[in-house]
Amino acid sequence: MRVVDLDRDMSDVIPTGLTPDSEFLFDRMTKVTLDRTLAAPGQWILDVASGVGQDSIALAGRGARVVGAEPSGRMTGMAQLFAADKPGPMPDWVRGWSDRLPFAEGSFDACICKGAMDHFDAPEVAIAEMARVTRTRGRVVLAIANFESLACRVGRGLDDLRQDVLGLGPLRERRGYDAPSDHFTRYEPDLIREQAEKSLVVESVEGISMGWGMPGWSKWMARIPRPLADVAVRTLDQFGRQWPGLSDVIVLVGRPRRSESTSA
Numbered sequence: 001m002r003v004v005d006l007d008r009d010m011s012d013v014i015p016t017g018l019t020p021d022s023e024f025l026f027d028r029m030t031k032v033t034l035d036r037t038l039a040a041p042g043q044w045i046l047d048v049a050s051g052v053g054q055d056s057i058a059l060a061g062r063g064a065r066v067v068g069a070e071p072s073g074r075m076t077g078m079a080q081l082f083a084a085d086k087p088g089p090m091p092d093w094v095r096g097w098s099d100r101l102p103f104a105e106g107s108f109d110a111c112i113c114k115g116a117m118d119h120f121d122a123p124e125v126a127i128a129e130m131a132r133v134t135r136t137r138g139r140v141v142l143a144i145a146n147f148e149s150l151a152c153r154v155g156r157g158l159d160d161l162r163q164d165v166l167g168l169g170p171l172r173e174r175r176g177y178d179a180p181s182d183h184f185t186r187y188e189p190d191l192i193r194e195q196a197e198k199s200l201v202v203e204s205v206e207g208i209s210m211g212w213g214m215p216g217w218s219k220w221m222a223r224i225p226r227p228l229a230d231v232a233v234r235t236l237d238q239f240g241r242q243w244p245g246l247s248d249v250i251v252l253v254g255r256p257r258r259s260e261s262t263s264a
């Protein structure tokens with residue numbers, strides 16, 4: 001039996017009131033992930049674990065022919081609702097698991113999987129499947145939260161200090177550096193690279209944003225004048241690009257490994 005909640009929706013995930021740091025992180029993660037697909041009119045793109053479909057819809061808006069694959073009927077139902085009132089060509093929605101993608105080898109020019117690998121019970125098989133359904137010179141783009149980010153390290157360090165030295169409780173009930181209960185894997189850059197390299201020739205690993213989730217950071221960002229907050233998050237993003245190991249989100253791009261030995 002698979003351990004996944006097929007009735008899942010995003011009501012517990014999408015923040016209702018966005019602070020400048022959250023807004024920046026989600027926008028930039030989405031932009032970089034979608035840009036790395038090199039989506040263009042006529043290209044076929046697969047969005048694995050497409051959730052409520054916002055990325056599939058955005059890629060279709062760039063002229064690509066998009067398929068969103070998602071096991072949860074509830075998520076796909078929401079995606080169809082979101083797509084219903086949008087102009088232009090919309091994605092096709094397919095019900096499917098990441099580790100058994102219902103497509104022939106080389107069907108897509110690019111494959112993306114954003115914010116979902118840590119929900120998979122067989123992530124390495126999922127990457128192998130993405131590599132299989134992507135054409136030889138195509139690209140697979142994986143975006144995932146980094147649980148060894150600067151923010152996670154600082155949060156953990158402060159809690160250790162409070163508990164071990166001062167004998168106090170943790171700063172927050174849900175510690176940002178612990179993977180949530182619906183995650184199978186606690187990703188950090190070395191792990192995603194190691195898993196990806198089994199099926200992909202890794203072309204780039206980028207860091208997005210830095211400091212998100214640090215104790216008190218969001219509150220502080222919401223309080224200071226907006227232009228100052230914008231400068232702060234952009235500056236930290238530059239640090240994230242420089243040191244992906246400390247960034248909040250990792251975006252990895254790779255080519256299917258079989259392309260090393262073939263010329264197509």
Ligand SMILES: C[S@@+](CC[C@H](N)C(=O)[O-])C[C@H]1O[C@@H](n2cnc3c(N)ncnc32)[C@H](O)[C@@H]1O
Nearest residue numbers: 004049050051072075097098114115116119120
């Ligand atoms: C946090 S959501 C991310 C959705 C979307 N990619 C986004 O960026 O908003 C994680 C998604 O993974 C899906 N999922 C969980 N296990 C899966 C699996 N084994 N194969 C494919 N999708 C899965 C869930 O149904 C959910 O829609």
